[in-house]
Amino acid sequence: MTGAFGTFWRPDVDLEAPVDLTFSPAEEAFRREVREWLAANVPNPPLPSGDSRAGFAAHLEWERRLFDARLAVVSWPAAYGGRDASLWEWIIFEEEYYRAGAPQRVTQNGIFLLAPSIFMFGTQAQQDRYLPRMASGEETWGQGWSEPEAGSDLAGVKSRAVRDEAAGGWRLSGQKTWTTRGAFCTHMFGLFRSDPEAERHRGLTYFLVPLDAPGITVRGFGRLDGDEGFAEVFLDDVFVPDDCVLGDVHQGWGVAMATAGSERGLTLRSPGRFTAAAQRLVDLWREHADPADTGLRDDVTAVWIDAEAYRLQTLGVVTTLSGGGHSGPEASMVKIFWSELDIRIHELAQRILGPRAELEGPWSKGWQFSLSGPIYAGTNEIQRNVVAERVLGLPRK
């Protein structure tokens, strides 16, 4: 293991290793500590949406409290604000976090997507520079992949990086779009075309960009649910020094795929999010549903079972990773599963609540957001292509 979630492949890893489903006394003690801290600290009433300007600021205060309690990034090294917790403890933390109904993590694109890639590809200086400020929420990160003409076809990005030898860095130009919380973040990580002559996947470099650099214009815009959750980021001859390159020059595709693996697989959407939502759905069914409607009851039971199945599958992944294995294109199957499960959970809530659904803020908003799950982190059509070609070994055509 190379810190937090970074992993490398070892041929001696037993991919069929049995999964130990019992937690140790130390892990149970950790669970109790987290549960008690969350019970005493989770804001009530809940914070406004972290995808609004005021809500984002309130969420950053919450992130600071988590950080001060050393609960913001439990699996990171203590030197960066973590606890050197195991992946098992991280899973426990996540279960307790969602169980407590704690605020959404507005730092997620940094701590869950970028950080594993910094652990894997970053220099020591980059790790020391970026990780502590990311953990505390002092610096927040948006993801600069998509462009107006490059979404699913990420290797088609046109934003350019031109070498400035004299100044010891790069000049970035182009446009990124759909940057989640980009209007509020301090930084963006993104892919830029550094060698226009190279084959599409080769001439790309991964940059870490401060959004207050001269030449950057950030324009926030609203989502269908009314929140200013997105931004367009325009770059006009923006200078960034060499130490803003993550990984090797022209090798950004490999770094980006590691980041995407975190987004689809283990870190962005841990099972605690879905087991907690499925349990809330069962509670909602108990409170509001007609028990004679056995079809509805069976559907609610099925999503509860599927959330548990996702949890068990994840424990299998953690067993593999803890044994030194790696997570590969299988992450695409996981992404399809959790995004479709999320929709089913929220659609069932709509069915249970009927006309009252629109009055139930969290379920209604959660349903709207769940509909975007098959799109972000790479659309499910693309994930099905990945599964077909790289997991099942089917021909491309």
Ligand SMILES: Cc1cc2nc3c(=O)[nH]c(=O)nc-3n(C[C@H](O)[C@H](O)[C@H](O)COP(=O)(O)OP(=O)(O)OC[C@H]3O[C@@H](n4cnc5c(N)ncnc54)[C@H](O)[C@@H]3O)c2cc1C
């Ligand atoms: C809530 C949300 C948050 C997002 N946050 C970010 C962010 O922070 N940063 C960022 O960079 N982007 C972000 N995105 C953008 C997201 O990554 C893109 O929307 C996604 O990659 C699809 O790209 P596109 O919208 O350009 O659609 P297109 O690529 O134009 O695809 C249109 C349709 O064609 C299908 N399609 C395309 N190619 C194929 C193919 N080869 N085989 C089969 N079907 C295909 C797609 O599945 C889709 O249904 C976010 C999106 C959403 C919804």
